[in-house]
Amino acid sequence: MSTPDLTRVPGVLGRIVDLRAGDYRDADPALGGARPAARRFEAALRAPDLSLIAEVKRASPSQGAIAPLDPADAARAYAAGGAAALSVLTEPRYFDGNREALLEVVAVTDLPALRKDFVVHSAMLREAADWGASAALLMVSVLREHTGEYLGAAHHLGLDALVEVHDDRELDIALEAGARIIGVNNRDLTTLEIDLNVSPRLIRRARDAGFAGVLVAESGYRAPQDIAAVRGLADAVLVGSSLAGSGDLARAARDLMTA
Numbered sequence: 001m002s003t004p005d006l007t008r009v010p011g012v013l014g015r016i017v018d019l020r021a022g023d024y025r026d027a028d029p030a031l032g033g034a035r036p037a038a039r040r041f042e043a044a045l046r047a048p049d050l051s052l053i054a055e056v057k058r059a060s061p062s063q064g065a066i067a068p069l070d071p072a073d074a075a076r077a078y079a080a081g082g083a084a085a086l087s088v089l090t091e092p093r094y095f096d097g098n099r100e101a102l103l104e105v106v107a108v109t110d111l112p113a114l115r116k117d118f119v120v121h122s123a124m125l126r127e128a129a130d131w132g133a134s135a136a137l138l139m140v141s142v143l144r145e146h147t148g149e150y151l152g153a154a155h156h157l158g159l160d161a162l163v164e165v166h167d168d169r170e171l172d173i174a175l176e177a178g179a180r181i182i183g184v185n186n187r188d189l190t191t192l193e194i195d196l197n198v199s200p201r202l203i204r205r206a207r208d209a210g211f212a213g214v215l216v217a218e219s220g221y222r223a224p225q226d227i228a229a230v231r232g233l234a235d236a237v238l239v240g241s242s243l244a245g246s247g248d249l250a251r252a253a254r255d256l257m258t259a
């Protein structure tokens with residue numbers, strides 16, 4: 001597999017992916033044999049109502065420390081609060097994530113889990129599958145023209161892929177690559193600024209282009225009114241900070257999704 005040219009990735013995102021690429025520089029790129037596709041993450045988001053993907057997020061570059069969550073406790077609380085799927089940060093420096101967080105979450109719930117990291121090496125996908133994740137995040141802002149290749153690798157490993165975009169050009173790449181699940185990030189990861197109009201706009205564009213897969217609105221959702229803007233448009237919302245910092249994760253998840 002080829003390595004994306006990370007020198008073109010700007011801002012905060014560029015710093016994070018550089019460090020991640022360093023972490024995996026000597027990792028074995030082999031994917032191993034094909035694994036069966038369970039499609040559990042995708043299936044969980046295909047419910048008639050708007051689904052919640054709740055994120056185990058202890059810190060972020062924009063906020064610093066959010067809450068010292070115990071991943072297993074957080075996963076149980078999110079499940080009790082009605083989440084359809086979970087997202088677990090495994091990036092260590094900026095998000096205080098790690099492998100153990102994902103392993104603990106997978107051990108205590110039946111909900112499908114997404115490995116949320118800055119995938120820049122095929123070994124990161126093999127790990128995601130080995131650790132029990134149902135899906136991995138693939139960021140078009142990082143992978144660019146390699147997105148299709150990484151999508152193929154994820155599928156080879158039996159993983160679903162959440163292919164993340166933030167603008168029109170990235171959406172075109174995701175559609176062309178054959179993504180089955182597309183996430184639209186309201187946050188510009190190069191500046192960390194949030195614009196809640198990005199998701200509805202690009203989700204409409206994807207549907208107008210005939211995309212029949214799953215669409216996820218990501219980042220910046222704090223109140224039921226924010227969620228209202230993507231009801232009937234998105235299949236799911238991905239929410240981290242506002243739930244993680246709430247003190248009562250089950251209740252916060254339930255309240256946020258109540259129309």
Ligand SMILES: O=P(O)(O)OC[C@@H](O)[C@@H](O)c1c[nH]c2ccccc12
Nearest residue numbers: 185218219220221238239240241242
């Ligand atoms: O904490 P928020 O604003 O609810 O956002 C959650 C999630 O969308 C965000 O953590 C995220 C979206 N894409 C990413 C890529 C890498 C790291 C983090 C992210």
